[in-house]
Amino acid sequence: MIRTLAGTAAIALAATPALAEPHRYELDPTHTTIAFMVDHIGYADTLGVFLDFEGGFTYDMDTQELTDVEITVKTASVQSFNEARDNHVRNKDFLDVEQFPVMTFTADSGTPASDTTGTVTGNLTLLGKTQPLTLDVTLKKAADYPFGHKRFTLGISAKGTVQRSAYGMTYAVDNGFVGDDVQLIIETEAMRVDG
Template sequence: MTFKAFALGLAVASVATLSMAKPMTYTIDPTHTATVFTWDHFGFSTPSGNFTDIQGKITVDNDKPEKSSVQVTIPLSSINTNVKVLDDHLLKADFFDAEKYPTITFKSTKVETRDKKNYKITGDLTIKGITKPVVLDAVLNKQAEHPMAKVPAIGFNATTSFDRSAFGVGAYVPNVGDKITVNITTEATVPAQK
């Protein structure tokens, strides 16, 4: 067998191996994930807040991206606007009513991509017991072995926006803006085998 034939065979085998790759489920790393939300405040400023505890799974099927999925749970207790009085108020009944509805959830229903780099992820967002569809515009940053953890890792950035009043969180609209813009960055890894 010539070197050329060997190389060709190796390339075909590599492609075959890649095409049979199984979907991979990654666990979101809260320490490298941020969900920053912003709103208009009386037209004077655009404050922001973040949730510091993002939990969930990202399942990626590279061969059939439409079979990929995202599931996220956000404990409202992790809210942080850098203003303690505001954090406490946002958890009360006129906003999130966290005692009755302690989490926000997102569950994808459709994943679309044309280039396996830019994704449109449609899903059900549930806030305060109300579920509405939202669309995340997501960009794949990197999918590779994590250089420190030595496990498969993936990272995305994503954006979305929605009217908070649609989820029963409409206090002080329109003086305090109804539209919430969300910027997300996340890293997720496949847990190491024990």
């Protein structure tokens, strides 16, 4: 996910060359937000989040090579701050969580645009269908965490757009009540796995 880390991260790591090798990173569940926004009848975007997920990736700070990106989300954990709407989003009109309890994003490379920005193109599997998904990624920080676990941590923002009809989720698309394009937002602190 982060071939784009070269400049800033290299400066941050100049005094710690031992980190310049492939390491596994895991998403910190207490400091990660996986959210989405979708248009509602043209009036406003509705915000939702997924509360149950796990994920990680392998990244080499020296070669900027990214591999083994996988994020798994339990679809029933969706919350949009309205119980009736959440129950609707979980049913067959949208996420069909009983038949498809997870969605996954996987990728094996990234493309840098600058020292701290780039793209990651992988595959999103949702409702039993797999489609390509490109995320615009920004590295916000790369440093040892100042307290708590104190592990080397990457601060990452990622955004992309999912066309839900491509996965067969066509409810309310034709009448424009619910937008087809869904903005995906990932904000995470990814902790290096020691050993």
